[in-house]
Amino acid sequence: MNQDNALNLLLNTLHNEREPSLWVADEHAAAAQHIPVNPVVEAISNRVDVATDLTKRGWHCRFSDLDFRHIEDSSLTTLYFRLAKEKPLVNHVINQASRVLKTGGRLIMSGEKQQGIKNYAKKAGISLAGKAEIKKQGRDYLATITRGPQPAIPLDDSDYHQLRTTQHHGGIDIVSKPGQFGWNKLDSGSVLLAEQFEQLPIERPDTVLDLGCGYGFLSLAAHQQWPDATITATDNNAAALISCQQNFIQQAINGEVIAANCASSITEKQALILCNPPFHQGFSVENNLTEQFVSTAKRLCKPSGCALFVVNAFIPLERIAKNHFRHQKLLLNNGHFKLFKLYD
Numbered sequence: 001m002n003q004d005n006a007l008n009l010l011l012n013t014l015h016n017e018r019e020p021s022l023w024v025a026d027e028h029a030a031a032a033q034h035i036p037v038n039p040v041v042e043a044i045s046n047r048v049d050v051a052t053d054l055t056k057r058g059w060h061c062r063f064s065d066l067d068f069r070h071i072e073d074s075s076l077t078t079l080y081f082r083l084a085k086e087k088p089l090v091n092h093v094i095n096q097a098s099r100v101l102k103t104g105g106r107l108i109m110s111g112e113k114q115q116g117i118k119n120y121a122k123k124a125g126i127s128l129a130g131k132a133e134i135k136k137q138g139r140d141y142l143a144t145i146t147r148g149p150q151p152a153i154p155l156d157d158s159d160y161h162q163l164r165t166t167q168h169h170g171g172i173d174i175v176s177k178p179g180q181f182g183w184n185k186l187d188s189g190s191v192l193l194a195e196q197f198e199q200l201p202i203e204r205p206d207t208v209l210d211l212g213c214g215y216g217f218l219s220l221a222a223h224q225q226w227p228d229a230t231i232t233a234t235d236n237n238a239a240a241l242i243s244c245q246q247n248f249i250q251q252a253i254n255g256e257v258i259a260a261n262c263a264s265s266i267t268e269k270q271a272l273i274l275c276n277p278p279f280h281q282g283f284s285v286e287n288n289l290t291e292q293f294v295s296t297a298k299r300l301c302k303p304s305g306c307a308l309f310v311v312n313a314f315i316p317l318e319r320i321a322k323n324h325f326r327h328q329k330l331l332l333n334n335g336h337f338k339l340f341k342l343y344d
């Protein structure tokens with residue numbers, strides 16, 4: 001069993017389900033080791049690694065940006081969901097639950113108190129025009145919200161599926177959407193990295209990889225700096241990939257946007273790799289992620305190329321990079337972020 005007890009609580013309940021139901025499996029499910037297949041439960045995941053892994057284990061799982069359009073109204077008995085971090089995403093799932101659940105059907109959500117489970121359960125009770133019951137087990141809660149017969153009252157999901165311009169930066173409009181962490185902000189670490197492009201001690205790259213691209217900020221900046229470069233952007237999050245693809249189209253970027261778990265399906269070596277690696281998986285800090293991203297950068301870096309990593313000051317990138325690259329150069333440390341050039 002994994003260490004996410006809220007997820008375990010949900011999975012124990014889901015295991016006993018006997019009617020057609022749906023499990024919304026976001027990134028938390030990546031931590032789960034053994035999830036016995038329940039054939040009456042379909043899964044949907046917005047992380048390509050989670051969807052691929054569940055499919056390999058025998059689950060019927062779709063990878064999408066939590067797109068429920070294939071599910072008929074009032075057709076499901078239960079919808080299972082381990083609470084996610086982002087409010088528009090949670091509200092989107094609750095809104096969809098009210099549409100796809102039968103009257104008397106149940107939305108079962110798990111999470112910790114500080115993750116807002118009690119508040120979400122209360123809001124879901126009102127939204128589903130039903131009643132909410134909540135049980136505590138250790139630090140975790142399991143909330144059961146019954147779908148009432150009255151019309152639903154939708155929650156504010158920030159128009160979940162709608163792409164929109166969220167930033168004007170470097171003279172261009174940047175498009176994004178909910179469903180990815182920091183979807184409507186510029187990441188200060190990435191801005192810092194992009195600001196250094198002009199004075200970087202590197203050759204003009206012909207190929208660039210944006211590793212963990214989000215909505216594509218670093219790809220956009222790289223395209224402005226090196227318009228002739230072919231850019232490959234990759235992420236595991238469906239909302240990020242949709243946003244990034246749209247930014248590639250709007251800026252006519254020569255390249256590709258690829259869904260992959262830490263670039264696992266990419267083999268072509270790159271002259272320049274840009275990375276602001278993740279260190280969270282759901283609500284928890286995941287130390288192995290930095291290691292995974294550095295090791296991928298090493299695998300995909302041309303012998304004459306380099307990787308530029310920007311990380312929060314507390315991430316021990318020096319120690320991690322030593323195991324993979326022969327050389328590392330600290331280009332900048334402003335107390336909040338460190339910027340490294342890694343090369344052989």
Ligand SMILES: C[S@@+](CC[C@H](N)C(=O)[O-])C[C@H]1O[C@@H](n2cnc3c(N)ncnc32)[C@H](O)[C@@H]1O
Nearest residue numbers: 187190212213214217235236237261262276278
């Ligand atoms: C700190 S954000 C950086 C986003 C973007 N590059 C920027 O600069 O704004 C890290 C990105 O890594 C992605 N990510 C997390 N785990 C991943 C994985 N296993 N494989 C691919 N991408 C992942 C996240 O979805 C997120 O978009």
